[in-house]
Amino acid sequence: MKSIFDWLSANEQMIYIIILVIFLGFIVISRVPTVLHTPLMSHANAISGVVIIGAIIVMGRADSNNYGALILGLLAVIAGAINVVGGFVVTDRMMEMFKKKK
Amino acid sequence: MGVSILTIIYIIAAVTFIMGLKMMSNPKTARKGNTTAGIGMLFAIFGTIFLFKDETGANLGNYTWIFGGLLIGAIAGIIMAKKVKMTAMPEMVSMFNGLGGASAALISTVEFNRLVKDNFQITVGETGVAAANELLVLPVTAGTLLILFSGLVLGGITFSGSVIAWGKLSGRVKDFAFKGQHLINIGLLILAIGLAAYVTANKTEVSPVWFYLVLILSLIYGIFFVLPIGGADMPVVISLLNSLSGISAACSGFLYNNKVILTGGILVGAAGTILTVLMCRAMNRSLLNVLIGSFGGSQTSGSDKGPMQHKEISLNDAAVVMSFANKVIVVPGYGLAVAQAQHACHELEKLLESKGVQVKYAIHPVAGRMPGHMNVLLAEADVSYEKLLEMEVANQEFPTTDVVLVLGANDVVNPAAKHDQASPIYGMPILDVESARMVIVNKRSMKPGYAGIENELFYQPKTSMLFGDAKKALNDLVTEIKSI
Known part of the structure; x- marks a missing residue:
């Protein structure tokens, strides 16, 4: 138990960020009109692909002889890249359709 | 620098x-x-x-x-x-979602392996300093393990759940539920969390096998959690999975003390949660109810009023009433997406407008298979978004509307939601199409919709049925109106 408390106080900054961003997310989203719910979701989806940065770090730190880690890391990078690139491109495609009208 | x-x-x-x-x-x-x-x-x-x-x-x-x-x-x-076709957008989004989750779960796995190394076992040190144990190679704090496990469990659930959601939306996987499934689901989740907690809190040696067991349990839970959920509830689930993928990403951010991953992940987690709540509110159900109370086909209440008569309308008659109306409101549903009829629909709208008919669209918040599904489809067909009315606005306009054309929508216009307390959709806000002067319903057959409930709207005197595939029916209507 003590170690959990120690860990919490050691990560004070991160916990502040989490709390503030939760409120920020609530506020930013609650005014989005229904029309934009699908693009909003795929946009948010693309942002959650930010996990790819973690995948890159994992990959870059892996021992270059440790093929297990390299292959799992590679899969993580590929999955993250599809998530990020696909997410942004598909959102852009949708928004292009919304724009065309006069 | x-x-x-x-x-x-x-x-x-x-x-x-x-x-x-x-x-x-x-x-x-x-x-x-x-x-x-x-x-x-x-x-x-x-x-x-x-x-x-x-x-x-x-x-x-x-x-x-x-x-x-x-x-x-x-x-x-x-x-x-x-x-990807615009009609397949829900599958695509859940696929991308799942990959994000997979990435988070993989990161946790690799990091764990890095900490454990080959055959060594890890011991959770009190302060992160190695305890006097020969087997211990790397000091791990309980907090780090907690984050590793959170990323693993959430990422695993997001991945397998999204794969099932993708399969269901693209018609590759059928709904599947068995008695007591919810109990098993809850059991699986408790087991996974319990194991993770055990490993985290345990001060003695812990074998890496436990870790993989947690991963497997999370994957199975993800599958079982999405499998029984009915198509009409899919928007809620996709939005929920979206939120989960954000939170699992945030775990990696925490792990590396990386604030941009944390911000992005939590932002998406919070946004996804709000969207999920909005979807649930639109159906007047709680999230728990959506997850546990899967729409069953076993409910037969209200359908024992004896055989009811519906009447059909010919293409010609439909064409005439629509072209001589002042205002027509189109209510699109999943059937429109299946038939890829969005372009034909816009075609009809332009033609009617050129004849001086005012045409609008009424969009129910949960029409289709993902939040805002109909809006995207109609946008693809160049329908101006100013023409799309949200539910509250549409309900005020129906009384002054001459013809409502329901295209492949069912449960969102079912009046049973307002007065039949036994109905599974009782309490869900609906589009009050019955307050319009006339309703034309285009469906492929009289089969009930996804929720498996009869729709009495189809049997009302002011309702006429126009059977057939939405795209074909709309194209025929256009030809018919042109020839008037």
Whole structure:
């Protein structure tokens, strides 16, 4: 138990960020009109692909002889890249359709 | 120097994510918002590759692997995003979602292995300092393990759940539920969390096998949790999975003390949660109810009123009433998506407008299979978004409407939601199409909708049925109206 408390106080900054961003997310989203719910979701989806940065770090730190880690890391990078690139491109495609009208 | 530049890049990226989401709230700025966040992401990715230094000050290695992965993923992502049909958008989004979750789960796995190394067993040290144990190679704090496990469990659930959601939406996987499934689901979840807690809290040796057991349990839970959920509830589930993928990403951010991953992940988690709540509210159900009370086909209440008569309308009659109406409101549903009828629908709208008929669309918040599904489809067909009415506005306009054309929608216009307390959809706000002067319903057959309930709207005196595939029916209507 003590170690959990120690860990919490050691990560004070991160916990502040989490709390503030939760409120920020609530506020930013609650005014989005229904029309934009699908693009909003795929946009948010693309942002959650930010996990790819973690995948890159994992990959870059892996021992270059440790093929297990390299292959799992590679899969993580590929999955993250599809998530990020696909997410942004598909959102852009949708928004292009919304724009065309006069 | 490099590291401080990276910090600045991360801060800028986090700001672009927030601005991007903010700009999504208006159709005029949404596209720019998407591009902004995309550029921020690009900077964060390349900044990490070239500027990141670990605790020992070493740069990242394995560039070939990193760029190989990026290239494969980017190309696959672009192809998938460009090729997907607008009607298949829900599948696509849940697929991308699942990949994000998979990435988070994989990161946890690799990190865990890095900590455990080959045959060594780990011991949870009180303060992160190695205890006197020969087997211990790396000190791990309980907090780190907790984060590793959170990322693993959430990422695993997001991945397997999204794969099932994708399969169900594309028709590859059928709904599947058995008696007591909810109990088993809850049991699985408790077991996975319990195991993770046991490993985290245990001060003695813990075998890596436990870790993989937690991963497997999470994957199975993800499958069982999405399998029984009915198609009509899919928008809620996709939005929930979206939120989970954000939270699992945030776990990796916590793990690396990386604030941009944390901000992005939590932002999406919070946004996804709000969207999920909005969806549930639109159906007047609680999230728990959606997850547990899967729509069953066993409910037969209200359908024992004896055989009811519906009447059909000929194409010619439908064409005449619509072209001589003052105002027509179209209510699209999943049937429109299945038939890919959005272009035919716009065609009809233009033709009627040229005859001086006012045409609008009434969009129910949960019409289709994902939030805002209908809006995207109609936008693809060039329907101006000013013509799309949200439910409250539409309900005020129905009394002054001459003809309502229901295209492949069912449960969202079922009056049973208002007065039949035994109905599974009782209490869900619906589009009051019956307050219009006349209702024309286009369906393929009299079969009940996804919720498996009869719709008494079809038997009302002011309702006429126009059977057939939505696309074909609309094209025929257009031809018919032109010949008047």
